[in-house]
Amino acid sequence: MSEEYYKATTFEEKMKLLYSKMSEKEKRDSREQIIYMCREYCGKCPSYEGTGEEMLAFCMEGKSSLIIEKKACLCGQCPITKTMSLRWGHYCTEGSATELSQAGK
Ligand code: SF4
Ligand code: SF4
Numbered sequence: 001m002s003e004e005y006y007k008a009t010t011f012e013e014k015m016k017l018l019y020s021k022m023s024e025k026e027k028r029d030s031r032e033q034i035i036y037m038c039r040e041y042c043g044k045c046p047s048y049e050g051t052g053e054e055m056l057a058f059c060m061e062g063k064s065s066l067i068i069e070k071k072a073c074l075c076g077q078c079p080i081t082k083t084m085s086l087r088w089g090h091y092c093t094e095g096s097a098t099e100l101s102q103a104g105k
Contacts, residue, residue: 041078046071058091
């Protein structure tokens with residue numbers, strides 16, 4: 001797959017191409033990497049700080065039960081947004097990328 005093609009590929013296509021072919025171990029490793037990276041963004045986000053939330057990677061895991069107020073969102077700066085062609089934001093209050101995609105957003 002060429003780099004250009006990869007850049008132009010949507011979130012939905014990437015999920016089909018990459019995730020569907022991953023083993024359970026690869027999925028677990030990928031989840032850990034996303035959580036590790038997310039700490040630098042969600043972990044430092046004004047919407048997150050001070051809420052008592054400890055969960056991360058809302059783009060993958062879905063909504064937070066503790067974050068209610070929408071302040072800034074740092075997802076746009078996170079490498080996962082580019083890698084996975086995420087086109088939303090505020091996953092902590094809106095739901096996971098898959099949920100947003102399925103809702104037609
Ligand atoms: S999903 Fe966006 S708004 Fe929510 S904590 Fe992460 S960076 Fe902040
Ligand atoms: S896109 Fe947002 S929720 Fe997903 S890993 Fe990055 S900072 Fe976290």
